[in-house]
Amino acid sequence: MEQKYGLLKLGLVTNLKRNEYGQNCVSFLSKLIGRDIKLTDINNFVESDDFNLEFIDDDRNITEKDSSTGFRFKLPWQDVKGYDVYGYFKKSGPTFIGVNWISNPGIKKYGIIDPTCWEKLKSICGIEITESNILEYITSDIEFYNGAGHPKFPDGTVVTSETGKFIKFSTRFSMNGEVLIGWFTKDIRGRFKGISWGIEDDFRSALKLREQFYVGRMVFNSIDECNTFLDDLKEATIPEPWEYKYKKDDTFKNPILKSYLEYELDRLFYEHESLKYPDRLIFNEDKNKVWFNTNLINKFGRDLTIVGTPIEILNKTYISELQINPSLKDKKDMKFDTSKTPEPPAFFKDLNEILFHCDWEPDLDDMKSLEHIIELRIDRFPPSYRVLAKDTIAKLLIDAIALARRIAQRNYKFIVPMYYPTQKRIQLLMPIYLGNAYSSNPDIALVLTPDPVNKVYALETILSLDDAYQDARLIAKPEESWLHSVTKSMEEKEK
Secondary structure (H helix, E strand, C coil): CCCCCHHHCCCCCCCCCCCCCCCHHHHHHHHHHHHCCHHHHHHHHHCCCCCCEECCCCCCCCCCCCCCCCCEEEEEEEECCCCEHHHEEEEEECCCEEEEEEEECHHHHHHHEEECCHHHHHHHHHHCCCCHHHHEEEECCCCCCCCCCEECCCCCECCCCCCEEEEEEEEEECCCCCCEEEEECCCCCEEECCCEEECCHHHHHHHHHHEEEEECEEEEEEEHHHHHHHHHHHHCCCCCCCCCCCCCCHHHCCCCHHHHHHHHHHHHHHHHHHCCCCCCCCCCCCCCCCEEEEEEEECCCEEEECCCEEEEECEEEEEEEEEECCCCHHHHHHCCCCCCCCCCCCCCCCHHHHHHCCCCEEECCCCCHHHHHHHHHHHCCCCHHHHCCHHHHHHHHHHHHHHHHHHHHHHCCCCCEECCCCEEEEEEEEEEEHHHCCCCCCCCEEEEEECCCCEEEEEEEEECCCHHHHHCCCCCCCHHHHHHHHHHHHHHHCC
């Protein structure tokens, strides 16, 4: 009797013969993984040392052969989405019948995974574990938990992916003598992100942190605490307007200051973590306090710095318990090395990055940019201009750009730099006078993105004057007349 080989030795393969559409188990696998696979490829893998067969029950839990209802094996290929692919055979009497190919996203099906979580897990357990094999080390059901940290609501209803705030599971590892657990946390967009590692106390701390109020990398117990902090910060620095002139913010008392500190700290973390710049964030000896420079001056002419407590959430560092202008004694008591001080962020390296080059051309031929500004951002134009024909608005805009360029040739500070946090790059703000009345305030600000290679400026979008001032303030306090006028009435109001 001929010895069976490869796939055929595993059981009765009922779908190896092509059906009426010319398909079989091999062609289906090829489609699943997005490239051509031959039967010989499958056979060679089954005969290799890498092949591993697992007997499973109806719930696909690993069990003994005698109590199994089938078996599975993991293939060396992944599907088009990057998920692992398994082959399944089902027991029928004394025979196993197959084969069905099923792609299994593994742990990835539960949420978005931060790749750095595996480095932290390795530092805890000492072995290399990835998303492809983590399921082998999970010893409990993977369950959804509500905001109070329970898998069921008080009425007995089971928490689901829709109602859950966390996904939690136990592992076979330990930490400080307790079981190591992992969990995903649902973000404000309803997406689960992880994986965080710790013991039960750490998970309980995460429950509390989720209820706190976040401003970028800063954490407060409530929005009231945040506003009090912003008030205190405002009082500590030299007088400066931090409120909008043309619109009202019902959430924050000092919205420009809130935005400034949020993105200034975001830049400090970027320079510390990605660019590896020294002294952007200074940690104390015990690593339980962090000290940073706000790039503001206090009312006595000294650098205004803040100390806080670093906390890790979803493998990302945040700062809570912020203390403004700690004394030298305070910093020494907290075990900081006071021989060095934190540096402010470096938004640019060359002054040419923040200057408008009059010999560069605005890209007025980019139809998509003009469509975005005139059609999608029409609500940012003054009301009297929104009713005009699109070509009329375009002509007014192009004329205003020409006027701004002529003024910039005579005043190099007229077009103001701003920092775009999402792209980590410098852009420029050009005032747009649609009515050509330079003696009045501009109507809007046009955002320009420099292209040094081609020496052109891309027309990105338009902003209100409030938003333009807020974005420009991150690099420096705007002193140019058209932006300074936005805040003048606020300064008078404060007097």
